[in-house]
Amino acid sequence: MADGHITYTEDNLTDAVIARIRPDADPRVAEVMTALIRHLHAFVKEVRLTPQEWEQGIAFLTELGRWCDDKRQEVILLSDVLGVSMLVDAIANRHDASVSDTTVLGPFHRENPPRMKNGDNLSPGAPGTPLEIDVTVCDQDGKPLEGAQVDIWHTSAEGYYDSQIGDGEAHFMRGRFVTGPDGRVHCFTICPASYPVPHDGPVGRVLAAMGRGPMRPTHVHFWIKKPGYRDLITHIFKDGDPYLHEDAVFGVKASLVTDWSDGKLTYQFRIPRQDAA
């Protein structure tokens, strides 16, 4: 045995790993890595992770990346079902009650959706219960905003997005509007459905192991952009949906649940100025 060499143990290893971060590292990198190492080690110690469980974890993370491609993002899905995506959203979008709540973007937004104008139909010919969408984009004080870009997208009556149907190339059940002086977007479509998040991969196995279901309650997505204002990425949920209390990705907020029983989804969005606190 030689003297002067540290022996890493359960008790000193965490500090030793953190101490290895050089003083000239970017301060934010140092802050994030220090917290990550501390929590990762605390987790391993708290559950006394066994070598077999560590191997399972390694295999899981390896498989996670391999499931990802243009149409599937299994790492985001993991973040969603563990509530991490909504937590990041909550931290980034703290605000008072005068602006609309945000929720997850999800993986089904597409760039360059069909351009539409008020009165158009998002889903011409699609089977399902008719739904009228009538929403207004306002500022924090309730004043209508002109020139806001509003992307709307949702599933079919069977719970599939356009990109999940056929070859996935056609754009429907989605559209892009620009508000006029009254801030209003008004269109026709069919009522979407609740649907499962993809659960045939490693994240599905984690959900099953926890005894959790993969369903998301019925919702319509909105992404509102206007120069000088903060982007609003959110959903409006359908009241009465049986999965509202067990959304697989924890995206539901009470302020985003509305009554569609008369075949109409109405909402007044309020978006804060970019420079708002």
Added chain:
Amino acid sequence: MADGHITYTEDNLTDAVIARIRPDADPRVAEVMTALIRHLHAFVKEVRLTPQEWEQGIAFLTELGRWCDDKRQEVILLSDVLGVSMLVDAIANRHDASVSDTTVLGPFHRENPPRMKNGDNLSPGAPGTPLEIDVTVCDQDGKPLEGAQVDIWHTSAEGYYDSQIGDGEAHFMRGRFVTGPDGRVHCFTICPASYPVPHDGPVGRVLAAMGRGPMRPTHVHFWIKKPGYRDLITHIFKDGDPYLHEDAVFGVKASLVTDWSDGKLTYQFRIPRQDAA
């Protein structure tokens, strides 16, 4: 707004995600996932992870799995450089000072190495400083053990394992011995070198961001197996190596550092019975 729907916030989301684990889930799954969710959320809240940083994290984890193949395991490498592998090892191998210390297996062990007998040369014709290896396998009381399988492997004088040279198919600088009644393994080889862990991928970027180097100090690997005894997976390190205090994977333990200055690596391994506390 509809009543009766929970709104997930920074304050209640962690508990809500944990509460979703069903009572009939496997108790160990519930324990591990509860701790994982709590620490993951605590990390995100502590550093106030931004959406941009979250995106970087998602991209990093996605890339990690994509770097993995038969010859590269980037997820294990991440675990190694964050000290997690050695922490799991420390928890699994708590023992008193009468048995040998363990360290990481590393990715370069191969099944079916060349069978060797005492006096053989691990690296015939390989250039480098000669090294004689003379080790004994004993039980916890220092009594030599017959019939122990001893795998030995190490790098070339340039710091490459056989699988990293040429087409990687040839086996050299490695061998498998079985001890006789004196518990001894005695062979000849050349002195290995310090070397960098693979650092051309995502884990290399994390090391660089922390200002850390990728080097591992010079060592020879041993994996000792004997029925009725616990496996011993360890290295013996060369005293005086400049990287002993900054091993990229935190594998060094004082008891595993020995003086090779006379061209000889000697060691007495002591392995515990399977049923030892």
